[in-house]
Structures are given as structure tokens and as C-alpha cells.
Amino acid sequence: MAESKIKRLQTTKLMKKVMADHFYELDAAMKAGSPKIAWCTSVGPAELLRAMGFLVYFPENHAAILGATRLATEYIPVANAIGYSPEICSYLTADIGAYLKGFTPLSKAYEGIESIPKPDVLVYNTNQCRDVKDWFEWYAKRWNVPCLGIESYVNVGEVTETHVAGIAGQMKKLAEDLTAVTGNRLDMDKLAEVVDMSRKCSDLWRDVLEMAANKPTPLTFFDGTIHMGPAVVMRGTQVAIDYYETLLDELRQWVKDGVAAVEGEKYRVYWEGMPIWGKLRENAELFLRLKTAVVASTYCNSWIFSALDGKDPWNSMARAYTELFIVRDDDYKEEYFLKMKEIFDFDGIIFHDARTCPNNSNCRYGLPQRFQEKTGVPFVTIDGDLNDLRCYSEEQAITKIEAFIEQLGERK
Amino acid sequence: MAADLFAGIDVGSTTTKAAIIDRDGRLLAEAVDKSGYDFAGAADRVFAAALAAGNLERQRVGKVVSTGYGRRNVAFADESRTEIFCHATGAYFHFPEALTIIDIGGQDNKIIRVNAQGERETFAMNRKCAAGTGAFIEEIAYRLGLELGELNAMAEKSEHEVSIGSFCTVFSCTEILGLLRRGAKPEDIVKGVFRSVVKRVIEMDTIAGKVVLTGGVVAYNPIIATMMAEMLDGQEVVIAPHPQVVGAFGAALTASRL
Structure with a gap:
């Protein structure tokens, strides 16, 4: 195999350490029985859990590792066989399937870790989908631990005070229920501090992603899917803040030095939808070959929570977790793409229609066509999945992407 | 002999096709064969068959472009394009x-x-x-x-x-x-x-x-x-x-x- 031309940021090494520390800390807590462990959905109320003293584990991160290591497709059928359809979230099916087979990729990556960390409580937010709740409830029943959560709104246009009050109320009730698990009452000063740290992390992560507004861009969507780890699993901690400060410094240096993530960058495109975890490297290399920088994505932007504010933690958390792209209606999404186009100046959009992730597949209700009609921005849709490679035809995807870039070339 | 002709090889999932044209886009010869398991072999075969069908000499063919799923398997092609591009180009030539x-x-x-x-x-x-x-x-x-x-x-x-x-x-x-x-x-x-x-x-x-x-x-x-x-x-x-x-x-x- 030819040597990869993907340029790696030095900070990637630090990320490996940060992630290893995260998993070892969880493993030690499980073995010692303290601190207590909460599982949390990726855009769930992590700040509240940290403020109440929990270590927080994110199963979606684990499922993505199963995908990236190409093991997901092996375990999905195990969950299918117990009644979880191949059409539902392949994070859920891969994760449960792997658990049923007694496997975790963490054992391979981190010596001494034998299993995923058993939770004392599972906490979801349905802002992204209902599947996360089903997923968590399966484990809750298995381990006889509480499964608590926030039932969110869907298809929200403007986020109103009614939405905010509704979610903030659920969050306060959640804090009371969590008190029963920890035995400790929530310290509001601590919550404010964690919310502020999470906001700081979010701002830094946004700054990192917006470095791709530079031409040429120093980072792509594929780099983003790697470097987003701390923003997902460690937001609300100093570790995440330090990490993104380091990464941002390096990216600024790259921009100063004129380092291009894609040598000879000719085209810039936006990725809408989930990554295809098992094909990250192949896709990154395909775009390199096509001199095309995938400069931005809704997916990596999902961990930007600009509303967070320690001075008003409940309402700001409620707003931050409701104003996410995935919670919003199509009018909002069209406006959002327009804003992204202004920031990143891309030539076209690639929509990934992920078979098992309808909420992250925004090409099913005519949105790409409407957006193209309104703005002239061309698009292509590729069929695939986040984790289930049985739903992905690599040859067809390559042809579609190459044909799309040829099409962009005809316009330049 | 100066090269005055051009060829296209379309290695599809089921069949492989060759077309040879002159400078004005006139189709002089074509050939079709099964793609089978050997895309490179199929490309060679259809190209030879098209040359034979048109009674054309290989030296007359200058540039060759490949397309189709097996486009990267055509060693003698100068460049490749996707089949989307080539179908659009071919159809538009007939109906501009x-x-x-x-x-x-x-x-x-x-x-x-x-x-x-x-x-x-x-x-x-x-x-x-x-x-x-x-x-x-x-x-x-x-x-x-x-x-x-x-x-x-x-x-x-x-x-x-x-x-x-x-x-x-x-x-x-x-x-x-x-x-x-x-x-x-x-x-x-x-x-x-x-x-x-x-x-x-x-x-x-x-x-x-x-x-x-x-x-x-x-x-x-x-x-x-x-x-x-x-x-x-x-x-x-x-x-x-x-x-x-x-x-x-x-x-x-x-x-x-x-």
C-alpha cells in the first residue's frame, strides 16, 4: 500500500494520551467503586453529571471506536438476532452486540482494561434521537441501575422561552433524581464552574474548526472527527480546554506557515451527515487525491454549545442542548448551511444518507434540492452508514464523489 | 502514420465497451464484451475487437480515455473519467x-x-x-x-x-x-x-x-x-x-x- 499523504498534527499524540487517561480513569473508578460512573449521551447533560461528581462515559464514543476499527459490522448482527433491527441505530446494535460477545476495543487499545465501565446511572437526552434511550434502557435493565433522562423537543424552529423552561425544568428534576444515586446534593457553584469550562471548551473547539475558513485549510473534516474526542468526552474539564489551546496554537502555526491539509487544494466541500467510521482513512485519501478539502461538517460542529453560561446554568444548558442543529426544523437547517457557506466558502455539499441514522441524514425531505435551488450550491448524496459497512458500496461512493468533483471542475 | 483517431473504453460492471472516433466525433468502430473477472483483459479484448471491426490500425489511435467501474484497470488509457461524465458528454454530443x-x-x-x-x-x-x-x-x-x-x-x-x-x-x-x-x-x-x-x-x-x-x-x-x-x-x-x-x-x- 502506498504511503499515506495525510498530514498529522503533532497534537494528535497528545490526544491519544488524553483519551487513554480518560478510559483508565473510568476503569479505575469502576474497579474501586468510586467515584460513581454515569453514562451519558454525546449531547446529553454532561455538565450536570460532572458537577455532581460523576465520571462520565459516552457509549457513542465507544460505538464509534467499534466503527473506526471496522469491528462494528461483526457485532451488529448479534444485536439484530435479539430483535434490534438492522434498520435502527448501528451505534446501538454494534455496542450491544459487542457487549453480548464480551468484546470491547478498549481492551485492545489500553492494556489492563477488560471491559467497558459499568454505570451507576445512565442519563440520556433524546435531543438527537429516541434510539439512545432504547440503548441505555437495555443496559439499565441488564445491570439493574437507574436510567434517567431528558425528553427533548424535535423539529424546533425558533428556540423559545417555553422550550427552554421545559428542558430546564427536566434538568432540575434530573438533578434531584441523581442526588438519590450519589447521595450528594448539587453544588450550584460547582455547576456554574463546570458550565463555564464547558463553554470555554466549546469556544475553543469552534475556533479550531473555523481555522478551516483559511485557504488552504490546515484541517479537514476527517481531522475533525479525530480531534473532536475531548470536546465530546471531556467537555467541562480543564483537560479539554488545555487540549484545544494546544491544538489551536499548532493550527495557527500551520496557517502562518502556509501548511495545507490538502496539497494543491482546488475544491472545498461541506460534509453533511455522519462520518463513515470504517472508511475514514480511505475517504480522507480519496479527497486528497481529488485535491478537495472537506472543510467543514455539521457533525463536528455538533459539540459547539455557544449558549452555555455559568451565570445562568439551567436555562443556558437547556438552550444549548435545544438549539443544536439536529433538534431543528429544515428552515433553520437551510439558514445554517448558508451561514456555513459564508464562513467556509465551499463549492458544494456532500450529503451522507446514513441508512441507520435518519436524524443525521438530512437529504430525505428535499432539503438538498431546496438549498440548491435557492443558492445554486450543488450537492451529491452518498449512501452509506456510520457503522454498518453492509450498507455501503465503496465503488459507488467513489464514483459519485469523483463525478461530483468533476462537476465542480466544469463550473470553475 | 500520424495518430488521427481517439478511443474510449468503458469497463462496466457487466459489459466492457470500446468506441473509436475520428476528430469530428464520428463513431468508426465499437465493440462490446463481458467484463467478467478480468477488467484489464476485457479492456484489451474490446479495444482489439473494435480495431478489427473498423479495420483500423492501432497506431492511428492517439489518446485513450477510460471510464466505468473498471476505469483504473485500463493500463493503456491516458486518463480516466467517471461514467457520469462520459455519458453526459456522449449524449450531449448527439443532442446539444x-x-x-x-x-x-x-x-x-x-x-x-x-x-x-x-x-x-x-x-x-x-x-x-x-x-x-x-x-x-x-x-x-x-x-x-x-x-x-x-x-x-x-x-x-x-x-x-x-x-x-x-x-x-x-x-x-x-x-x-x-x-x-x-x-x-x-x-x-x-x-x-x-x-x-x-x-x-x-x-x-x-x-x-x-x-x-x-x-x-x-x-x-x-x-x-x-x-x-x-x-x-x-x-x-x-x-x-x-x-x-x-x-x-x-x-x-x-x-x-x-
């Missing part, structure tokens, strides 16, 4: 106006819209499913014990076309078993199969302007064009000249412009 090009291939379908200047506006391919492709027709023919070459004539005879509703090829076969049990005639089933192909194709994307059909399936089954025109409410539907080699022809045109 705003078009919707519909290619019904062995394992995939493409719908490509080009504007009056020949620039692509959108394209779509079938999702990862054989419904509406040549593979669907082949499977049904196999199940019914019919030769591919007799399907068009059979469908022409149909008086009471039956409806086949399933998306899935396997479910369609089961549906056909039920129709046969209830006494449906083979010609009515075959016409229903073609109707199913047309439905699967036209639901893939918006179809605007003149429709140009390409690919091997319409080359052998022109009834599809008639049925599609009926279903598109009088929109003009034509079959491209030499429909099976439009991709290779587009590749040859591209070679002539390198």
Missing part, C-alpha cells in the same frame, strides 16, 4: 441542448441533468439495490426461463400487463410466482417487469427537458423508451444512437479534447 440522460446499466442506473451548455447540474444513482437495473431484468428472465433477447418482443405482444409492486428483486420474483399461479401470461409479466424498471428509474430524480436513454438495457429493449414516454406525460424520450456505447463514445470524445 438541456437534457436528462438516463443510463440503465447492468448494476446501476444514472440520471444526469445537463444544461443547454452541456454542464452537469445534478446527477443521481440508484441506491445500493438492483431494482430497476439490468440485473433485475436478468434475474426475472432467469426465473422465467426466458432468453434476454426475446423479452422486448414478448412485451410488445402483451394485452393485459400485470403490475409488479415490490421494490426488491427477490420479492418481485415471489410476486411473479403468485401471478403465474393465478394464470398470468408470460408476456404480460414481462411487460410488467419493464414497467417496474421504468417506475424505479423515474422515481430516482426530477426529469426535465428532453430525455435521452443510454445503456445496454434500452439497446435491447426499446419498449422501455415508449413506456417511459407514456409515463412522463408526453415528455420527449429518445434512445441515443448506439446506446450501449454512449459511455465509451463520451470517453473517446474526451480523449479527442485532451
